[in-house]
Amino acid sequence: MSLEEWKEENPSMRQDLQILYELVRKLRPEVILEVGTGHSTLAMLRAMEDMYGDFWRFLYSTDIDNDRVKLFLKKAKDAQLKHGKFYTQDSIKFLSEFEGIADLIFIDSSHEYTQTLSELEEASGKLAPNGYIILHDVTAIRDVRMAVGHFLTIHPDEFKYFVLKTECGLGVLQRK
Numbered sequence: 001m002s003l004e005e006w007k008e009e010n011p012s013m014r015q016d017l018q019i020l021y022e023l024v025r026k027l028r029p030e031v032i033l034e035v036g037t038g039h040s041t042l043a044m045l046r047a048m049e050d051m052y053g054d055f056w057r058f059l060y061s062t063d064i065d066n067d068r069v070k071l072f073l074k075k076a077k078d079a080q081l082k083h084g085k086f087y088t089q090d091s092i093k094f095l096s097e098f099e100g101i102a103d104l105i106f107i108d109s110s111h112e113y114t115q116t117l118s119e120l121e122e123a124s125g126k127l128a129p130n131g132y133i134i135l136h137d138v139t140a141i142r143d144v145r146m147a148v149g150h151f152l153t154i155h156p157d158e159f160k161y162f163v164l165k166t167e168c169g170l171g172v173l174q175r176k
């Protein structure tokens, strides 16, 4: 399936998926981490496939729901998207145990305030200089918005922050 077909499948996320695809194409991250596996994974993998082809760059994605991981692993395989590595693990454990540095980290898991704030803290410890953390649902979900606001008060002057007004809102933190 193509990006267009996934957007047809998810009309409530059309802009989110398109912008995510374009952001990955523009920012050219070599390592992506994602917490919360699903349609976003496919959009980002599509961008990696279109950019990198046979060059080995990876998106590491985790979800606590193993059925969901299996489902999207199959969808990625069916679409011949080969830059994904899939895990069934809690987001905090996944981020804290990741051995390496990421250029882009996408957060779209529980959307709970405390969990999101902890994810932001763990993610910032794995983020490259000038790297990006992108949060889904910053306009749709108050807890996510509040967690970003709190994170920015703990880390003043460390990040630029702006919101892309898609259906659900993509919050973009760029490390200065």
Ligand SMILES: C[S@@+](CC[C@H](N)C(=O)[O-])C[C@H]1O[C@@H](n2cnc3c(N)ncnc32)[C@H](O)[C@@H]1O
Residues within 6 Å of the ligand: 035, 036, 037, 038, 039, 040, 041, 062, 063, 064, 065, 068, 089, 090, 091, 092, 108, 109, 110, 115
């Ligand atoms: C709204 S879905 C979004 C998934 C995906 N980003 C997408 O675009 O379809 C949120 C996902 O986060 C997962 N999740 C919830 N809490 C989590 C946690 N603590 N660690 C990892 N994944 C979690 C859920 O199982 C669910 O699949």
